[in-house]
Amino acid sequence: MERPLTKNIRPDGKPVFIKEYESLGGYQSVKKALKMQPKEVTELVKKSNLKGRGGAGFNTGLKWSFVPMEGEFEHKYLVANGDEMEPGTFKDRLLIEGDPHQLIEGMIVTAFAIQADEGYIFIRGEYTYAADVVAKALAEAYEAGYLGTNIMKTGYKFNLHLHTSVGRYICGEETALLNSLEGKRANPRAKPPFPQVSGLFGQPTIVNNIETLCNIPHIINNGVEWYNGLSLTPGDGGTKLFGASGKVKKPGLWELPFGVTLRELLEDYAGGMQDGLKFKGCLPGGASTDFLVAEHLDIKMDYASVAAAGSRLGTGTMIVLDDKTCPVGMVLNLEHFFAQESCGFCTPCREGLPWTEKILRKIEEGKGEMKDLDILQFHTKFMGPGNTFCALAPGAMAPLQSALKYFREDFELHIKEHKCSWK
Amino acid sequence: MLTAEEIHEIKEEFHLYPYKQAACIEALKVVQKHRRWVSDENIKDLAGLLEMSAEEIDSVATFYNLIYRKPVGKYVILLCDSVSCYIMGYETVLQHLERTLGIKYGETTTDDRFTMLPVPCLGTCDHAPAMMVGNDLYRDLTPEKIDEILNSYN
Numbered sequence A: 001m002e003r004p005l006t007k008n009i010r011p012d013g014k015p016v017f018i019k020e021y022e023s024l025g026g027y028q029s030v031k032k033a034l035k036m037q038p039k040e041v042t043e044l045v046k047k048s049n050l051k052g053r054g055g056a057g058f059n060t061g062l063k064w065s066f067v068p069m070e071g072e073f074e075h076k077y078l079v080a081n082g083d084e085m086e087p088g089t090f091k092d093r094l095l096i097e098g099d100p101h102q103l104i105e106g107m108i109v110t111a112f113a114i115q116a117d118e119g120y121i122f123i124r125g126e127y128t129y130a131a132d133v134v135a136k137a138l139a140e141a142y143e144a145g146y147l148g149t150n151i152m153k154t155g156y157k158f159n160l161h162l163h164t165s166v167g168r169y170i171c172g173e174e175t176a177l178l179n180s181l182e183g184k185r186a187n188p189r190a191k192p193p194f195p196q197v198s199g200l201f202g203q204p205t206i207v208n209n210i211e212t213l214c215n216i217p218h219i220i221n222n223g224v225e226w227y228n229g230l231s232l233t234p235g236d237g238g239t240k241l242f243g244a245s246g247k248v249k250k251p252g253l254w255e256l257p258f259g260v261t262l263r264e265l266l267e268d269y270a271g272g273m274q275d276g277l278k279f280k281g282c283l284p285g286g287a288s289t290d291f292l293v294a295e296h297l298d299i300k301m302d303y304a305s306v307a308a309a310g311s312r313l314g315t316g317t318m319i320v321l322d323d324k325t326c327p328v329g330m331v332l333n334l335e336h337f338f339a340q341e342s343c344g345f346c347t348p349c350r351e352g353l354p355w356t357e358k359i360l361r362k363i364e365e366g367k368g369e370m371k372d373l374d375i376l377q378f379h380t381k382f383m384g385p386g387n388t389f390c391a392l393a394p395g396a397m398a399p400l401q402s403a404l405k406y407f408r409e410d411f412e413l414h415i416k417e418h419k420c421s422w423k
Numbered sequence B: 001m002l003t004a005e006e007i008h009e010i011k012e013e014f015h016l017y018p019y020k021q022a023a024c025i026e027a028l029k030v031v032q033k034h035r036r037w038v039s040d041e042n043i044k045d046l047a048g049l050l051e052m053s054a055e056e057i058d059s060v061a062t063f064y065n066l067i068y069r070k071p072v073g074k075y076v077i078l079l080c081d082s083v084s085c086y087i088m089g090y091e092t093v094l095q096h097l098e099r100t101l102g103i104k105y106g107e108t109t110t111d112d113r114f115t116m117l118p119v120p121c122l123g124t125c126d127h128a129p130a131m132m133v134g135n136d137l138y139r140d141l142t143p144e145k146i147d148e149i150l151n152s153y154n
Helices: A018-023 A028-033 A038-047 A060-065 A091-098 A100-114 A128-143 A174-181 A210-229 A262-269 A303-308 A327-341 A347-364 A370-382 A392-406 A408-417 B004-014 B020-035 B040-050 B054-061 B083-087 B090-101 B143-151
Strands: A077-082 A118-123 A148-151 A156-164 A205-209 A239-246 A252-257 A279-283 A317-322 B075-080 B114-119 B131-133 B136-138
Touching: A018 A100, A018 A128, A028 A100, A028 A210, A038 A060, A038 A100, A038 A210, A060 A100, A060 A205, A077 A100, A077 A174, A077 A210, A091 A100, A091 A128, A091 A210, A091 A239, A100 A118, A100 A128, A100 A156, A100 A205, A100 A210, A118 A128, A118 A174, A128 A156, A128 B136, A174 A205, A205 A210, A239 A262, A239 B083, A252 A262, A262 A279, A262 A317, A317 B083, A327 A347, A327 A392, A327 A408, A327 B083, A347 A370, A347 A392, A347 A408, A370 A392, A370 A408, A392 A408, B004 B020, B004 B040, B020 B040, B020 B054, B040 B054, B075 B090, B083 B090, B090 B114, B090 B143
Parallel strands: A077 A118, A077 A205, A118 A156, A239 A317, B075 B114
Antiparallel strands: A148 A156, A239 A252, A279 A317, B075 B131, B131 B136
16 A cells, blocks of 8 residues: 555654655655646646645645736745644644655645745644754755755746744634734635635735645656545545544554545554443544544545535544543533634624533533523524634534534433533 | 844844734744743834734734733643543643642743643644643653653753
8 A cells, every 4th residue: 555645754753854855756746847837737736636635625736726827926825734723633743744845845846836936834833843843844945956046947936934823723724824924813814805816915825734735746756547546536536644533542643545434444543442442423534523423434534425424524533432431521622622712703603602612511510401402503503604704613513513413312411410420 | 122132033024024014923922932921011012113003913912822911931831622632531631730730721830930721732632631841742641741741841
C-alpha cells in the first residue's frame, strides 16, 4: 500500500529537512510544474479528484479554477490553513512537523497554478514546535532558491511567510482566517464575493488546508491515473490521513486509501476498544460531524458513503465514544466548545449555542425536564444549515441532533433518574 | 510607554503588510512577548503607533484567547478541555492541578509562577489528556507526571 503523504515521516516524527528531503526526491514537482502552463496544472489537479481535506471536501482544482487568470492584480495570494482547531483533529500537525518541505513544495506548485506571488502559512498559536520547524524549512527553501524572486532561475516569483495565530476556532473558516491575517477580529465575511476573486486585502486568494496542499507534489510527479488508483473509491482521489482518539487500544493516525471501512479503522488500526468497553458510537471526522453508531461500522470511509449514512467525513479523525462514557456529558462538552468559540457576529449562533449548552448542563446535572428535549430539537432546526451566517452553528448541531436520535434513551434516563448514572 | 525595542519590532512587521493597521495582531504579540500581557496603557500606546482607535485595538485584543488582557504568571498552563481529553479524563488532571497549585482557571499562583487557563483541543488527541506549559506540550498526562512537569519550571 502506497503512502505518499507520510512516506518521509520518521517513526519518532522528527522533521525531515532540506538535504534529506531532496535526497528522497523532494522538489521534483516544482521543476516539472514550472515547465507546464499554469492552467495545465490546475486542470491536472481538477482531474485528480483531490478534494479539500479541511472538512468541506470541495474539488481542489475546481476551487483554483475560480481565480481570474486574466487582468492585472496588485497581488494574488495563497494561504495554507493550519489552524487545526476542530476538536479531535490532529493530522495537519503531523504533516507540518514531520515533513515541512512537502507542504512548501505543494504551495509553490499551487501558487504557480494560480499565479500567486505571495503566500502565508497560517498556523495556530499553540503549535509552537510546528512553527519553529516551518520557520527553519522556509529559510532553507529560500536559501536553495525554491522561494523568492527568481525561483529555480525561471523568473517565477513567490514569497512565502509564516503567520502564527493567537487562538479562536473560527479562524479555520477561510474568510475569518483572511480577516485574522489582515489583523482584524476573525468574523467570517459575506460570500459572494468569494476569496478566489476578492480575498486577502481584496485580492484573488486561495485558502487550502495543509493536508490538501501536501497532496499536490505527488499528483504532479505521478499523474492522475496513479493518484486515482490509490483510492478504493472512484471519485475520491488519493489517500487520507485517518485517525482515532478516545478509549480505543491504539489511538493514532494512519494514511489509508479512501474506502477503508469504519470497522477496519476501529478494529485493525485502532486495535478495537479498550478491555471491558463497548463501542457506542463515534464522530467520524471531528467535533462538527454527526454520530455514527454500531449499525454503520461497515460503511466505507469516503465522502459519499459517510454522507449517505447521515454524517460527514470531515477531517477523517474520529472520536470514539464507549459505553462507560456519558453521551450527554460528551455532547455538553462539545456544545460548551462551540458556544465559547462562536464569534458572536450572528444572533442565532451567539445566543442559541449558550442556550443549548445551558440546557445540556441542566440535564447532565439531573435537573432536566422532558420538554428540554423538545427545546434542544428545536435548536437543531433553527441553527441548522441556511439559518446562520457561517457553518459553525450547523456544525455544532451535527453531534447534538444525532445524539438526540441515537442516544435519546440516555437523555431520558438523566431526566427520569434526576442524575447522571455514568458518574 | 512602549520601549524602543518593542516599537522597533512592531515597525519591522509593517513591511509584511500593505498598511500598518494590518499588523495589529503582530503588534499585540510583540507587546505580550515582552510583558507577558497587554495593559490598557499598552493598548493606548499601540493606538498611536498604528493610527487606530484604542477601542478598535481592544476589540481585536479581546477577541483572541491567546492575547492576555490581565496579568499572567511566568508560565501559562493551557489545559485542553475538549472532547477527546474529556473522554480520557482531563477532569482528574484539572483537579490535581487545582490542588497542587492552589488555583482555579484564570488565577495565578502567589509566587507568580503559573497561571492556569482552559484551551480548546490542542491537536494531540491520540495522546490525551494534554496541556501546554509556556511553549511546551505535554501529553498522556497523569497526576504523577504533572508533579514532575511542574517541578521542572522555576
